Amino acid sequence: MLVSILRYIKGSVRFTATGNSPERLLNLAAARGVPLWNPQPVEGGISAGMPARDYRAIRPMAKRARVRTKVTNKRGLPFVLRKCRGRAGLLAGAAAGVILLVVLSQFLWSYEIVGANHVSEQAIRDVLAQNGIVQGVSKASIDVEQAERASLRKLDTLSWMSVNIQGCTACVEVREKDKKPDIKSLNPANIKASRDGVIKEIRARQGFTQVQKGSGVIKGQLLVSGINPTKQGGTRYVRADADIMAEYTEEKSLNLPKQFDYYSISENKIDRRRLKILWLELPASLSFGGFEHTAYTFREEALQIGGKTVPLSLRTETACELTLQTVSLSKAQAERVFRRHLLLMELFCQPDTKVVNRQITVKETKAGYSCTAICTNCENIAQTAEFSVTE
Amino acid sequence: MKKKLPAVRLDLGTAPLIEMVGNRRITVEGSTGILFYETGCIKLSAGNMVLSIEGRGLSLHCVSGSCVEVEGFITKLEFLS
Numbered sequence: 287m288l289v290s291i292l293r294y295i296k297g298s299v300r301f302t303a304t305g306n307s308p309e310r311l312l313n314l315a316a317a318r319g320v321p322l323w324n325p326q327p328v329e330g331g332i333s334a335g336m337p338a339r340d341y342r343a344i345r346p347m348a349k350r351a352r353v354r355t356k357v358t359n360k361r362g363l364p365f366v367l368r369k370c371r372g373r374a375g376l377l378a379g380a381a382a383g384v385i386l387l388v389v390l391s392q393f394l395w396s397y398e399i400v401g402a403n404h405v406s407e408q409a410i411r412d413v414l415a416q417n418g419i420v421q422g423v424s425k426a427s428i429d430v431e432q433a434e435r436a437s438l439r440k441l442d443t444l445s446w447m448s449v450n451i452q453g454c455t456a457c458v459e460v461r462e463k464d465k466k467p468d469i470k471s472l473n474p475a476n477i478k479a480s481r482d483g484v485i486k487e488i489r490a491r492q493g494f495t496q497v498q499k500g501s502g503v504i505k506g507q508l509l510v511s512g513i514n515p516t517k518q519g520g521t522r523y524v525r526a527d528a529d530i531m532a533e534y535t536e537e538k539s540l541n542l543p544k545q546f547d548y549y550s551i552s553e554n555k556i557d558r559r560r561l562k563i564l565w566l567e568l569p570a571s572l573s574f575g576g577f578e579h580t581a582y583t584f585r586e587e588a589l590q591i592g593g594k595t596v597p598l599s600l601r602t603e604t605a606c607e608l609t610l611q612t613v614s615l616s617k618a619q620a621e622r623v624f625r626r627h628l629l630l631m632e633l634f635c636q637p638d639t640k641v642v643n644r645q646i647t648v649k650e651t652k653a654g655y656s657c658t659a660i661c662t663n664c665e666n667i668a669q670t671a672e673f674s675v676t677e
Numbered sequence: 678m679k680k681k682l683p684a685v686r687l688d689l690g691t692a693p694l695i696e697m698v699g700n701r702r703i704t705v706e707g708s709t710g711i712l713f714y715e716t717g718c719i720k721l722s723a724g725n726m727v728l729s730i731e732g733r734g735l736s737l738h739c740v741s742g743s744c745v746e747v748e749g750f751i752t753k754l755e756f757l758s
């Protein structure tokens with residue numbers, strides 16, 4: 287194999303020697319140290335291979351051996367290069383390609399994160415970027431161990447990280463920390479009211495109920511006791527567990543101006559594309575102009591070949607015009623706005639609370655509208671309060 | 678006292694060294710030239726003798742100044758002179 291490669295690089299010819307005594311040519315070549323390989327008898331002579339540059343050397347020997355030589359095959363790099371002699375651009379392109387390959391292989395083209403199920407990949411990428419692992423960075427400048435240590439220190443949710451650089455890509459393997467299991471306390475506890483209200487339902491699973499359905503309770507009142515005096519005169523302590531559903535009223539208010547300004551996204555948009563090659567960004571579209579007030583969105587599409595991301599991506603920046611709009615609210619519109627506000631409040635701030643009744647009043651004032659809602663809510667007011675047995 | 682051994686009087690300096698691997702390969706060291714080359718018969722000059730190798734599909738595998746390697750199905754090896 288190695289010999290074949292060397293022969294290809296140096297170039298070889300196969301020739302046929304015909305005459306009375308072609309064997310003599312073999313003897314003369316061997317005696318003068320001209321290497322001949324694979325000599326084969328052919329009709330009227332001998333065929334053999336030899337290095338291209340030695341072919342001229344056998345001409346005097348052929349004359350002496352009274353044989354005629356004829357090249358039958360030429361093979362090797364010198365002959366290929368000779369064909370390309372008049373095409374300097376081709377050779378320059380090939381050389382530029384090789385140089386480009388060597389230069390580009392010194393950089394990190396892309397990296398993927400494996401094992402991040404609950405932790406944000408973007409958060410990990412941001413921390414890695416702070417520690418020198420970013421697309422387009424020189425591989426020589428990456429201190430893998432330092433980056434791993436520094437990233438782990440910043441990301442509390444990860445327990446392990448390994449940065450494996452393979453060629454021009456890297457695989458960042460992470461392991462998330464296991465969540466602490468919920469350890470149920472076994473200490474004796476009472477159930478107290480978390481707020482004022484009227485009890486509508488009692489579901490006691492453990493403990494001794496101190497209130498009844500329909501009772502009015504105040505915040506901090508004992509609802510289910512964890513202390514039970516026994517018939518023998520002693521005391522039994524348990525951890526009270528119950529759901530106490532109680533109704534209570536709550537007042538919510540919101541002041542809305544009659545007229546207000548806000549920015550809305552209009553239909554006018556400008557797309558600007560930029561071609562990103564490693565760290566280099568080149569404009570790929572001609573979009574000029576701008577707006578007075580603009581909101582930007584970014585989208586980046588990277589080229590993938592064979593499942594591997596190559597350092598060529600198209601970054602699209604969309605500039606959306608923001609227009610200032612003035613809105614005047616009528617009383618009905620103010621009520622609709624307030625109703626939506628209430629619904630959002632209930633959805634995000636009180637997800638476990640059931641609204642039984644809601645009375646909305648909207649009053650027009652000089653400044654705007656004063657919206658008030660009196661809500662009757664029903665929720666679980668049971669609050670576990672542990673106590674020490676020694677008290 | 679040690680006895681003197683008689684000196685070996687054979688002169689092997691010019692004799693060829695012939696090495697055979699089965700009947701498929703023969704290496705002749707000390708060959709001075711190829712006299713005849715065909716697939717059925719190869720004749721080699723080896724000092725003061727001519728070595729004739731007969732067989733089927735014979736070919737010269739390696740030819741150098743003093744060594745010839747023949748491969749093929751060798752059926753007969755003959756010293757002609």
